[in-house]
Amino acid sequence: MKFKLLMFLSIVLMAFTMVDIAPNPISANGILTKSDVKIRMESENVQVELYKEHAIVxxxxxxxxxxxxTDLEVGFPVMDFHHWSLGTYAVDDKSKFKIEVDDFELEESDxxxxxxxxxxxxxxxxxxxxNNEYNRKIDSLYKSNNVKKLKNGTLSYSKKTDYKKVNKTRDALYNKYSSSFSISGDLISKFEELTKEKKYPWYVWKVTFKENEKRTIKVKYQLPSGIAYRNQYRYFKYILHSGAGWYKDIGKATITLHLNDFSLSDSKEISPEGYTIDKANNTIEWNLLNIEPTEKDDIYFQYATSEDKKIYNKATRKRRRQLKRLSKRNKN
Structure with missing residues (x-):
């Protein structure tokens, strides 16, 4: 019995260890189209203000x-705006990015x-x-019965509150709504099949191109930093190869990372090669000419601040102590 318990706990700890080293799939993206057109990306200029916690792209x-x-739909691939999210649609997505075509800012309705x-x-x-309707009703239930939700997530009932009645009503609301706002695995799989395989963009906007016309498209958004579990490291990733679907090659691509609240000394990994570093301005830059990008050309910068290292080392020591206690129990 002890052996079975040991094996079970070992598997659990191993699973958590594997999660610890798996990075959250946060990545920045350029634009793409599913149409077969003769529109070339003459230049791609990506300016990134990189902070420890987030990046403004x-x-x-x-x-x-x-x-x-030609009239076509231009868009970009799926992006995660939250750590450990499902990478699916959300009602507030459009508020997370700004799009301009020839200095004309698009409305959310566009x-x-x-x-x-x-x-x-x-x-x-x-x-x-x-889900929002359910949360509104729960909030209303708590407010009308003098129930307060504390910062740690627990509930505080007043002396006059009939907590049994409150809990019964809350359970009834949950039973009524839970099936309505749960997302099935099949739906997520279908979404990933159509978007993550680049069959279709995530969001699109219409752009008209006259023959030989040059147009400028700007996209600005903010993303959280990519992060490994337990803060082992953070990273920024820009998917350059999403631009490979345009006509011919990309004439010129410039990607600049400006580090703000941490320094170049915190760097752990930078790829691909061919970048230049400006220590005085705390920047890393790639200048690429006539490129047909593949995945190996995607920009990747990994970093870990002293604070991140302390948190990770503390978590590592804790796991080691857990394994040591587990081993001791087995010997006994």
Whole structure:
């Protein structure tokens, strides 16, 4: 029996250890289209203000049409705006990014989902609304019964509160709504099949190109830093190869990382090669010419501050103590 318990606990600890070293899949992206057009990305300029906790990304794309007059949908791949998220749709997505076409800022109503994803988007949106409705009713229940939610997540009942009645009503609300706002694995799989495999962009906006016309598209957004579990390290990743679907190669690509509240000495890994470092301005920059990017060209910068190292080392020592206690129990 002790052996079985040891094996079970060892498997659990191993699973957590594997999670510890698995990074959260946060990554920044450029623009793409599912249309077969003769529009070339003449230049891609990516300016990143990188902070320990987040990155502000501003991308400028100079596009030229070498084909006939065309109307097309331009978009970008799925991006996670929260750590350990499912990478799916959310009602507040559009507030997380700003898009300009020739200095004209698009309204949220100008930004759509591809027609092929509209039915999936409707399901996500409905479930989000149901979840908000449930939360509003729970908040109303607590307020009317003098129940306070503390910072640690526990509830504080006043002496006059009939907590049995409150709990019964809360359980009834949960039973009523839980199936309405839960997202099935099949729905998430379908979403990933259509978006993460780049079959369709995540959100799109329409852009018209006349013959030989040059247009400038700017996209600005903020993302949390990529982070390994227990703060082993943080990272920034820009998916350069998402621009490979445009006509011919990318004429020029410039990617600049400006480090703000930490220093270059905190760097752990930088790729691909060919970058330059400006220590005086705390920047890392790639200048690429006539590139047809693949995954090996994606920008990756990994860093760990002294604070991150302390947190990770503390967690590592704790796990070692757990394993040591487990080993001792087995011997006894």
């Amino acid at each position: 501003e991308c400028t794309f100079e596009m030229v049409n070498y084909g006939d007059h 930004i759509k989902v591809p027609e092929e994803l509209d039915s999936i988007y409707s399901v996500f949106k409905n479930k989000w609304m149901m």
